[in-house]
Amino acid sequence: MFRRTDRRNHEHGTGPAAEALRLVKVTKTYGGEENAVTALDGVTLALPRGTFTAVMGPSGSGKSTLLQCAAGLDRPDSGIVVVDGAEMTGGTEAELTKFRRNRIGFVFQQYNLLDTLTVAQNTILPLKLARRRVDRARVAEILTAVGLGDRLGHRPDQLSGGQRQRVAIARALVTEPSVIFADEPTGALDTRSARDVLRLLQEAVRVHGRTVVMVTHDPVAASYADSVLFLADGRLAGEMHRPTVDAVAERLAHLGDDVMAGV
């Protein structure tokens, strides 16, 4: 069989873009005409490279939809999504997948590791799927950095929740994506494992220079981010820099009031 080596010749531009992610008037509506629910109502935002942003809001505020539209897992009804200077155009799932491969990494609440693959195999899976060269030493290095250097041959069902999530982070790091999207990454973890995972996400930004967007409902998790975006009823409802747990919790508690007042 043939094997193509590095396909990442930056099809999307010459120099690195200053913004890792830009959304312009992104709208998404679910349901039919009768019972339409507007999950995203013209959201516009821009995230610089090398930042760690938390997206918060009450249930149904559209934060999961925001993540899915921004990450190319769902197609917005209207609006533009630009990742690392390249506009995400609609099209087939295969095209979207190829767009995501080199630009976007994921960390999910439910880990989404493949049970049939070992830790090492799960980590290199995105590279294999993209037919990219696998640098074993680099993979081992990343897995050691997340504290799993001695578990390369284990299967996900032999690991704790925290360990599984760390594999997921290693998998998201290995393709060197522009943006890592994390959807409630600590939602299923105990406090100690959650802290480890959040520190690793911070390191992804500070050490590896990635951009991390994390959806969460937990003020403690949000306090690890550089800034927090608040979302209510599908619209941006404020931003907070250098968040603290108490400030985030307070702001979240009164998020409904602001929206009511704004109507």
Add this chain to the structure above:
Amino acid sequence: MFALALRSIRRRPGRFGATLLSAFLGAAIIMTFNSMHDTAGAKGVDATSAESLSTAAGVVGGYGTLLVFFAVASTLTVNVRQRSAEIELLRCSGATPAQIKRMVVGESVAVALVGALLAIGPAMLGGRLLLDLFQDSGQVAESVDYTFGTVALLSGIDITVLAAAGAAFLAVRRATRKTGPRGRGRTFFARASLILGGLSVCSTFAFSSTAAALMAPAAYGAILLAVGFALLSPKLLKALLDRLPLTGPSGYLAVRTMRERAAQLSGVLMPLILFTGMATATLYMQAVENDAIDASGVPKSIDAKNLETLNLVVVGIIVVFSCIMLINSLYAATTYRRREFGQQRLAGATPGQVLGMIGIESLVLTVTGVFFGTAAGLAGIIPFTMVRTDSVLPDEGLGIWFGIVGVAAAAVLVTSLVTARRALRTPAVGAVSLAA
């Protein structure tokens, strides 16, 4: 626990579709052939007709029972394995292993019973057609009336329910026992069927070349060998996978996934191996038989005709039955993997790559199944041909075999790919969050 079982059937009838279908088809086959016993036993049936009917019921009823047993068992094993999450939940909610066992066995028995009862009508119709077939070929007197009686009814219900209960019991015992020795039972059954099959095939040599029942031990032996091979197939599948030079993304996934799922794949390999083995054995043996009769220059006797009709009917039934079982279990197994496909897509696999993986898996499955099926078939054909004629292998070319392999490959590939395509229609994010 039985109440819970009934409720879980009522709530999710679709889940039991595969089990119901296999119980229904199995019971229909058993009842159809065993109603020949009832017909033969009725008053005023002459001796020749009665003998023709009893032979048919005895020989095919025997095959059929064996086939149905393994088909129902393999479907149920797939079913129970897919419910491991639910079983785990019940364990955590305080259900004892005995309670879970009662629930799963109760469900299976209830579904099998429904399947068997539904099969009564079609079996009566099928039995009537079969009797017409015998009457048309002159093997049974026109005056014989069709009877559907206790033998058909009881054997059909008993065998189906017993097969379901036994298979469910074994499957759930595997599921509820977390640790402990695994696969000892499987190895025992595999060895037992290989030894019995081998003995049965060898006993062909004890018959005279013109004995009417010459084909029976060879055919039984082939079935048993096929079952034995199917039980051993996971190990051999793993060995094969280690040697496959597949490098592309789809190949990478296919090889690694199949190696882990090898044990589960024997449920799919069972009908595939049975199909190939039985179809090959019966069709070639019949061809040899026809040639031998032609060569002897004597016109075909009633017995010979009888046997030919029977064999063709048997092959017809086996082809349809195994094919449906194969499609059934592949469909169930592939639908169940929706979540896995979703995870692969989230990790960066295009739908085409997932389909490519399924295609490669199907090919490996087909090659393995055809290989063992052919081995089992040959084990039946060779002794028969040696006893019946002077040669070792039939004179017929590979045409029949290619036909059989074509049907097997088409059934596996089309079912897997069509089911996977449907599973891929769910968006990846939705697919991974679906409760399995």
